[in-house]
Structures are given as structure tokens and as C-alpha cells.
Amino acid sequence: MNDYTTKLTTHREFYPMSDLDWSVESDRGRIISTPAFRRLQKRTQVFALELNAAVRSRLTHSLEVSQTARFIAKTILKKLDDPHLNTMANAFVSTSEMASLLHDIGNPPFGHFGETAINEWMEKCCDNYLMNLYGNEKLKEKLKKDLCSYDGNAQAIRIVHKLQRLNLSYTQTASIIKYTRGAFEDKSEDDSFSYLEKKPGYYFSEKDFVENLSETLAIKPGHRFPLTYIMEAADDISYLSADIEDAVDKGILTLDKIYELIKVESYKVNDKYGTNETMLLDIVEDNYFKAKSKEDEPYQFNMFLTLTRAQLIYKLVNYVSNLYIENHDAIFEGSFNNALLEFDKFHECSIAIEILQNISVEYIYSNTQVQELELKGYAIIQGLFDIYEPLLKLTTYEFEMLLNGEKIKCLICKNLLSRLSKKHLVAYKKSVSTLKDNENEDILEWYYRARLVIDYISGMTDDYSLYEYQALTA
Secondary structure: OOOHHHOOOOOEOOOOOOOHHHHHHHHHHHHHHOHHHHHHHHOEOOOOOOOOOOOOEHHHHHHHHHHHHHHHHHHHHHHHOOHHHHOOHHHHHHHHHHHHHHOOOOOOOOHHHHHHHHHHHHHHHHHHOHHHOOOOHHHHHHHHHHHOOOOHHHHHHHHHHHHOOOOOEHHHHHOOOOOOEEOOOOOOOOHHHOOOOOOEEEOHHHHHHHHHHHHHOOOOOOOOOOOHHHHHHHHHHHHHHHHHHHHHHOOOOOHHHHHHHHHHHHHHHHHHHOOOOOHHHHHHHHHHHHHHHHOOOOOHHHHHHHHHHHHHHHHHHHHHHHHHHHOHHHHHHOOOOOOHHHOOOOOHHHHHHHHHHHHHHHHHHOOHHHHHHHHHHHHHHHHHHHHHOHHHHOOHHHHHHHHOOOOOOOOOHHHHHHHOOHHHHHHHHHHHOOOOOOOOHHHHHHHHHHHHHHHHHHOOOHHHHHHHHHHHOO
């Protein structure tokens, strides 16, 4: 028997509650009310700096993911029919739903291109400053690896714990730790954790917090929280029709083009796996001809998409809920080393996902409009780091003088410091307050100072980062 009372708990770092349902509602309110969540409305999904509000932002995407996660969680409860778990149904569903609202909260401006820009810039910066500090070489290498591994998943934990201080329940926080390896750690040689450790899940700065959380919820090292699998599956499902719908709004694809592409790609993917799965093609063909015969332009695509999305999501939700139940022991323990929708490559649902993903990669993400926006985003992020670099050139002593309002040689550093978030500065000061008399004080202080600059720039919205770049480059 998998005892969910060890996972769905009221534990939190400060002021724990005695009632599970009240704890869940408190988490929901904190998440919806946090500024970091609201900023998702001005962050890229696919099309950066988009003026058409109908095209998805990270916020609207997260709302769709949360609804799908709710559907999956309720379907699992219904099929599992565990009387003991049913008494905690609200916590099970709400935690899955809220994890999905939070899942992109750490994404920087311009999405994955923003992540790449941060990591490439930090690589040069660490070589120029961190690695030239006197002291522990192994620690410097570990911290360099950490700083050059920016990932939205790891940043989400930092935002929740350090930057916004949401004091969410350990249950809610654990549900968004998608990967189980620290950014400062190498991947395990044990293949049984290859997927779970594919990307960084948290930073060195949150190491102690994650370890304490994991111990409290009986999560073994390298293992995942069970409800994270639901959030991940909901995210994968929500991408399927969303990017294609946005591409139609942007004039990149048409209904006829989508129908032709799905036919061609279905043959390709089936040929790749030696299968003959037609689930997606059958749904698409039926709804394509139904829309063409029963609707007028421009409503044909609306009808096609509404019907196709509903039928496809229903099939996918039932599929992943069945997988969750069939692999319940491994999922509850957190050792299931797959995303649910990647578990069986030959299944009709996995085939459908690969078909749609291939179309998005070839015809949407590679579109010249998208690529041009990505290049602009890359230049903006790197340019902002160049502007704030003087703060990272300072010694520990000089930066302390600057914080204390004393004059230093760098004339622009005072102006740069004044632009940083006050919350981020408090997080920095709290982290370095414990370093006095530490033999690696200068190394660790520089690490937290670099995190301070990363926190500020990565926390910007797309439009604000453009404004800040333009304002500071005259």
C-alpha cells in the first residue's frame, strides 16, 4: 500500500498548518498572488514580444497545463479508487494543478534561447573572475558548473524559496522539482536515473533546503515526488495543439497545410518504428472533413481544432492515468525513470505526440519569424549581462563598501546596484551573512553575487528586458 499521508502533508519551513485542506488552499492563494506568476503574462511561449493577446504567453500556457493536470489527477483518483487516498482527493488534485501553474515560473525572458544566452555569458564570466579567485579549486569548479547551468526548473525552486519567500508546503514545492540532480553535480553513472537526472533540478544555493524537504517527505536521493509525473504529462499534452493554433493565428500554417503535414508525418513516424498507428490521423481526417463540409471560413479551423483537441486530450489523459496506475509503486517511490508520455514509443499516443512535435520543430520553431525573435532575445540577454558585468568585477570588500553606501573606484556601479530588485538584494545579504570566517568566503560571496545578477535579469519579462537594454545602451 502506497501511503500518501507521507507525501501529502502540511509541513512547510515556517508556520506549518494542522489541516491539510487549509494548507492546500493557502498554497493556492500564495501561488496565484505572487508577482512571479503574474510576470508570465509577458514571457515568451513561442512568439516573443507578441502584441496579439490571443497568441499564448507563458501564463496562458500554464493555465492550460493546470487544467489538464486537474483532469489527469481526477481520472487517476477515479480509476485507482483507493478509499484512503480519496480522503485526500482535494490535496492530490490541487497540488497537481498548482504545480502546473508554477512549472514555468523560472523561465527567463525569451525562453530556452534566454537560458542559452545566460549560460554562455556566465561561462566566460566565471573564467574571468571566479576561477581567478584564491582558494579551493574543487569548490570553484563546482560553483562554475552551477552558475553555467541555468535552467527554468532550478530557478523555479529558487524563486519559490529564496526570492519570493512563498513558504509553500514541502508537498507543493516538491511537486515542481522536475529533475533530481543539483546543477553543481555530474550526472549519475547509474542508468536507472538517466532521465530523472537529465537536467539540473536545483542550484547549490538551495541544496540544504531541497535535502531537508526530501528527508521530510521520505524522498530518496535521485528520486522524484510522485505528483511531478502528472504535472510533466500535462505540460507535454498541452503543447500538442497549442503551438499549431498559435502558428495559424500568426499566418504560418493553414488548416489545409496542417492536414497535409499530419498525413505525411504520420507515414514517416510509423515507418521509423515499423508501426501502423492511425489514431491521430483518423481523428484529424474525420474532423477536417467535418469542418470543411459544415462550417464557413474563417470558422473551419476553430471547429477542427476544438473537436480534435477534445478527442486527443481525452485519449492522452486516459493513457497517462493508466500508466500512472500500472507503474504506481515506482511512481510513488519516485524511481520511475521516464516521462509518462515517453515510456512506450510504439503506443498510439506516443506516436501521435511525436508526429505533432516533429511538425512544430520543422515548421514552427524553424520559421524565420521565430528565429529572428530568438536572435533578438539572445542579443538582449547577453547585452544586459555585459552592462551589469562591472558589479562582478569588484572584490568582495569593494562590493561590501558599495552596499554600505561608500565610494569606490567604479563610478557606474552605484547606479547599477540601485536598479537591482530589493528582494533579490535581501536574498543575497541573507546568503552571505553566514560566510564570515569561512575560509572560502570570497569564492562563495562571488557565487551569491553572480546569482544576484542572474536573478535580476532572468526575472525580467520579455518587454521589460528590451526596454532595459534600450534604455541602458542609449
